[in-house]
């Protein structure tokens with residue numbers, strides 16, 4: 001791949017490997033040894049590691065790596081439907097599909113070079129058409145910068161002669177020390193739809209969101225920056241987003257975790273999902289139009 005080199009230690013590198021089921025995965029390495037792994041199953045980021053080898057994303061020990069089953073952890077792409085807000089299967093079909101490596105992606109405006117990156121492509125099959133009768137091209141760029149920032153840029157284009165609408169989410173499973181040690185900042189005073197109360201609308205009252213039971217909410221029209229603070233590990237994830245007005249916060253807590261086959265009974269303590277998303281107002285694309293949704297994740301260590 002011409003944007004990378006696997007030969008030199010001080011250059012960004014992109015390597016394609018296969019997992020034990022023969023599914024291709026792309027390993028991105030930056031100049032300092034940080035890395036990210038993206039599976040062609042779902043276009044899903046499965047791992048994001050610092051230069052010290054610290055894993056920043058949660059993947060369940062009971063995750064099932066068997067397409068079309070979605071994988072519990074990492075960053076599944078929810079498209080063209082988030083959750084059960086529509087007639088499609090939960091979170092849409094994109095996370096179940098095998099994506100392709102896009103060898104000739106159209107240029108991205110304002111994109112800085114020097115990153116390790118890969119472009120993946122999802123084009124609907126005839127079977128997908130039966131479920132969702134729209135023609136689209138979905139290009140996903142996953143990029144790891146010199147400073148370890150992980151960026152995902154989704155470009156979805158309507159290549160049909162009639163408009164369509166969709167909802168979308170980067171369903172990000174952060175790895176945390178313990179759910180009771182974590183708080184989410186940047187959602188204060190926002191309205192949210194509570195999936196645990198028939199999607200009723202409430203207003204966030206607290207200074208920051210903390211966890212003491214199951215949480216499953218869609219915060220509406222948030223600012224473009226949200227932070228997840230992990231006191232015990234002394235680290236903060238910073239989420240910056242563009243084109244993604246909503247933020248989903250999810251932790252299944254004990255009872256739901258026990259009912260999930262691909263999540264260990266106690267694993268809910270080590271994960272929190274905070275997703276940049278577009279849900280409340282679905283995106284509509286006219287013929288020929290393209291939408292871009294950008295998520296940037298970074299890490300700050302505190303002392």
Ligand SMILES: O=P(O)(O)OC[C@H]1O[C@@H](O)[C@H](O)[C@@H](O)[C@@H]1O
Nearest residue numbers: 083090091171195216217248250
């Ligand atoms: O088990 P899934 O399909 O991956 O979904 C996990 C969760 O994803 C969250 O984003 C939803 O808000 C929850 O309602 C859902 O339970």
